[in-house]
Amino acid sequence: MSSIRSRLATGYAVTLLLTLGGFCAAVYYELRKPSISGLDAQLAGERDLAVQYLSESHRVLGRLVPPGGSPALAPGVAAGFQGLRDYLLVVDTSGSILYTSDSLAALPFVDLQALSAHLSPPPAMSRSVSLRLQSGREVRAIASPLATAGAPISAILVAAPVDRSAPDATVFLRSMLLVAPLVLVASAFAGYWLSANALRPVQGIIDELAAITDGRSLHRRLEVPLAGDEVSRLAQTLNGMLARLEQSFSSLRRFTADASHELKTPLMVLRAGVERSLTDPRTPTEVMASLDETLGEINRMTELVEGLLTLARADEGRAPLPVERTDLRDLVAEASETAGMLAESGRVQVATVMPDAPVWAMVDRRRIREMLLNLVTNAIKYTPDEGKVELSLVERSDGAVIVVRDTGIGIASNDLPHIFERFWRADIARSRTGERPGSGLGLAITKWIAEAHGGSISASSRLGRGTTLTVVLPLADAQSGPPARVS
């Protein structure tokens, strides 16, 4: 059972079942007690009457069991018991049954045996017993010796069902059996409803916490219920934890932003120095190669530092996004041109598909250029010779769709969910400097740019077959477009 709610409701119903069961048993027992003693008195009265009748008959008629044939009370004597409602049993000294009342004769043979067992051997004195019939009905009986009716009569048993004399207890039991399931079902529902009510604030907290998906939503706080109960305290504690988390996150972001910012200037100075030495005719040629390599590394590091700074600012919500109404075809065309240059004169074929009509969107041109550049660089970088890269722009009802498709090395399906993570690179591309250099920040920045514009990015790929990255950006209004979204 997964929810506390159903556990509480079940626990509640089981407790109620036990309480109700105990209560019924106690009441039933109490109700039955006087009835049993009343029944015993009634049975004793009936027995006395039967004994008196048989003794009197014996005094008048002499032998009550005719000799010969199977032993049985003389029909004339037995007729005196005609119409008797309770059970009556008369046995002889050997335990053979001499008479059974009609009601007793109607019972199954096992019941008759069970009753007659109390008369063989004949009891030395009267005794009351309770026994249960095959039908489950409880019977109370008095077995008594009978010496005054002449031989061979030796004992008599008078019995009656308990429920006949204990109507209150039986009626109570019956009504409880009828009512209890209803009470139980109703209480289980009530329990479920009550626990749902009690746990609703917890569900609220779960929903609110689920909405805090990343470091950027850590500023959110849970609503603290006014009740001041455990749930309120839980919400307060979680809020405290969120505040501490937010603080650590923001100091981490601050640190990354400050560190990248501080690194920019020395890198620029380094680059200027190396470039100057490279262009200085006095620099010995053997040093040129290592200076060139150093410049490459400096450039890569500058890119990395800039990427880090962009993401740190984006996380802090400090990255400006000055949007303007733009025809996306211009930006895609530029990207396609760059792709053509990157494709090293025909190593990879670059194709562009564009609509005839302008596709207007409110975008920060610099950022969208950066996004497209990241996508086409990846497409070309991860596509071997003779491959194809296609760049397309389509206007759809849900937005402007930019698709960058390549026939390159592809991405394994279990890698696909990670490609937008910072610093993530597939194993084959892991080395920072090898054949396909990179830092693993490109797609993280691309995703941020798409989302900051209110759009989305998705990827699909087949290993060895190629990759498709799809960006959807909201279209501008027909007239002026939506108000600038600046984050």
Ligand SMILES: Nc1ncnc2c1ncn2[C@@H]1O[C@H](COP(=O)(O)OP(=O)(O)OP(=O)(O)O)[C@@H](O)[C@H]1O
């Ligand atoms: N078009 C593609 N085809 C195959 N793999 C790709 C493609 N685009 C991205 N990837 C995989 O996703 C990883 C992350 O891409 P991302 O652009 O973020 O980093 P990068 O290209 O390695 O480095 P950089 O930060 O310089 O862009 C890549 O390392 C590569 O493994």
Ligand SMILES: [Mg+2]
């Ligand atoms: Mg990249």
